[in-house]
Amino acid sequence: MDLQALRLSFTLAALTTVVLLVVGLPLASWLATSRWRWKPVIEAVVALPLVLPPTVLGFYLLVAMGPRSPVGQAWIATFGRPLAFSFEGLLVASILYSLPFAVQPFAASLSSVDRRLVEASHTLGVSRLGTFFRVTLPLALPGIVAGAVLTFAHALGEFGVVLMVGGNIAGETRTLSIAIFDSVEQLDYATAGRTALFLLTVSFLVLVVTYALRRRPVAG
Amino acid sequence: MTVRLVLDVQRTFAGGSSIHVRLDEPLVPGEVLVLFGPSGAGKSTVLRAVAGLDRPDGGAIRFDGETWFDAAAGVHVPPQRRRVGFLFQDLALFPHLSVEGNVGFGLGHLVREDRRDRVGETARMLRVEELLGRRTGTLSGGERQRVALARALAPRPRLLLLDEPLSALDAPLRESLRGELGALLRRLGIPSIVVTHDRTEALALGSRIAVLAGGAVRQVGRVEEVFGAPVDLEVARVVGTENVIPVRVVSREEGLVIVEAGPARLVSVDPGGLPGEAFACIRAEEVVLEGAPAGATSARNHLRGKVIRLVNEGPLVRVTLDCGFPLVALVTRSGARDLGLAPGREVSALVKAPAVRLVPRG
Numbered sequence: 096m097d098l099q100a101l102r103l104s105f106t107l108a109a110l111t112t113v114v115l116l117v118v119g120l121p122l123a124s125w126l127a128t129s130r131w132r133w134k135p136v137i138e139a140v141v142a143l144p145l146v147l148p149p150t151v152l153g154f155y156l157l158v159a160m161g162p163r164s165p166v167g168q169a170w171i172a173t174f175g176r177p178l179a180f181s182f183e184g185l186l187v188a189s190i191l192y193s194l195p196f197a198v199q200p201f202a203a204s205l206s207s208v209d210r211r212l213v214e215a216s217h218t219l220g221v222s223r224l225g226t227f228f229r230v231t232l233p234l235a236l237p238g239i240v241a242g243a244v245l246t247f248a249h250a251l252g253e254f255g256v257v258l259m260v261g262g263n264i265a266g267e268t269r270t271l272s273i274a275i276f277d278s279v280e281q282l283d284y285a286t287a288g289r290t291a292l293f294l295l296t297v298s299f300l301v302l303v304v305t306y307a308l309r310r311r312p313v314a315g
Numbered sequence: 316m317t318v319r320l321v322l323d324v325q326r327t328f329a330g331g332s333s334i335h336v337r338l339d340e341p342l343v344p345g346e347v348l349v350l351f352g353p354s355g356a357g358k359s360t361v362l363r364a365v366a367g368l369d370r371p372d373g374g375a376i377r378f379d380g381e382t383w384f385d386a387a388a389g390v391h392v393p394p395q396r397r398r399v400g401f402l403f404q405d406l407a408l409f410p411h412l413s414v415e416g417n418v419g420f421g422l423g424h425l426v427r428e429d430r431r432d433r434v435g436e437t438a439r440m441l442r443v444e445e446l447l448g449r450r451t452g453t454l455s456g457g458e459r460q461r462v463a464l465a466r467a468l469a470p471r472p473r474l475l476l477l478d479e480p481l482s483a484l485d486a487p488l489r490e491s492l493r494g495e496l497g498a499l500l501r502r503l504g505i506p507s508i509v510v511t512h513d514r515t516e517a518l519a520l521g522s523r524i525a526v527l528a529g530g531a532v533r534q535v536g537r538v539e540e541v542f543g544a545p546v547d548l549e550v551a552r553v554v555g556t557e558n559v560i561p562v563r564v565v566s567r568e569e570g571l572v573i574v575e576a577g578p579a580r581l582v583s584v585d586p587g588g589l590p591g592e593a594f595a596c597i598r599a600e601e602v603v604l605e606g607a608p609a610g611a612t613s614a615r616n617h618l619r620g621k622v623i624r625l626v627n628e629g630p631l632v633r634v635t636l637d638c639g640f641p642l643v644a645l646v647t648r649s650g651a652r653d654l655g656l657a658p659g660r661e662v663s664a665l666v667k668a669p670a671v672r673l674v675p676r677g
Contacts, residue, residue, distance in 0.1 A: 209407065218366055222395060
């Protein structure tokens, strides 16, 4: 098994999960409480990666990151190297592609917290942010952990978008799923099989953990 | 120190119904203002607006000279800065925290030792000290309510709001907690507002009462006044056809209580645990009228009275008597005709002892 690809995949998945916890929780919190009339549009945008072929998302990301786009040019001007076909570009793509896998379970578990408890906290003088950390977050934690685990697993196995945006550069953008593809192309079925079995096992364990968390009743 | 609450709450709901509740009431520490009315009358909406949990569509709310809400001026003070205690109908205890964590939840502004002292002090007052280490899921109904009250009272609110405080409890518990809650609210030294649709609850807890019907305040006054003399038919329908007479316990014997109601005496069945002061409640339907003087009867209460007023209510006539206190009887039209009822006529009012219900005075 390609250990370099393994390390790369884990780093990518871990960073994706961390970023989505930081970015996804406020977004999910907003989705869970907002009554804005255009909210369905935002919800649809968040859910798009679920239905869109990875190649479509990958294509647009590639164009957006390319050296001729404003984003690509700004990146080159700042960091001195292109965003497309780099690990950073891959991370951006992975975050966007995994967005619904994080935000949807986050929002579901946040909105399952009884509104009365939030209101009780407010009448006791605790600010909105304080209430989020002292009431909403602890009560929604099982769902948030489940969402984070799911995001990690999803990012670990991502293939289509990675191929479009990252290509296949060893140590930079070659992830496990790309390595499997590589092995098969070289007719090295033994290596492909080992890597595939590894990903299958990890994904299965992750799902077991996720469902176990979902079943756990809230302590009370 | 009396504070003034001035309310003008306007709200239109999704279904098209709307409420417009106006109230200007002095709130006395240790006294309870009851917002009374059928469900859908807007009681809870008003309470939530006072707490700052909901923002009305129009109007203003002022408490003790402070403006908490003013639609025209665009003022809405958030609940965090109103310093009110709110007791939710379902109590809304935090399930992930211990009793101690719940009681001390609103004390984040205090340093650790002060917080511990305040939690202990509040827990003692509500007799939940032994429960502090427990999780809320293991508490009984009565314990949960005391913990919720302790949590609301620990930050020393200026006003306590209670939304149907006894409705989540089962009947026997409700009976025993009613008196306890009333005594506690009087002892607290802060004003309270209680929302309820339960007459007994209003009598046991309330000092003053505002009757809400059809999204507006219909009558405000002392509880026994409003229950005893509803201003119009709608209020009468909401509060029920009930006589509420302030009485004093004179003696008890053989499971019966004798109480003094003005110049008259009433016999009732002893409900137990009654203090000296109480309300005697008699439904107008339960009062039988006879031409004076009445003959021998099994009814224990014979009251001599003079007819003051007759009001037709469909097939019935609402007869108001002066028996030293006002007493309302509901009789059929033919019954009234046979007796020759007219203002000034002397009659006997008969009430069976079990029909006189005694409620501890709030």
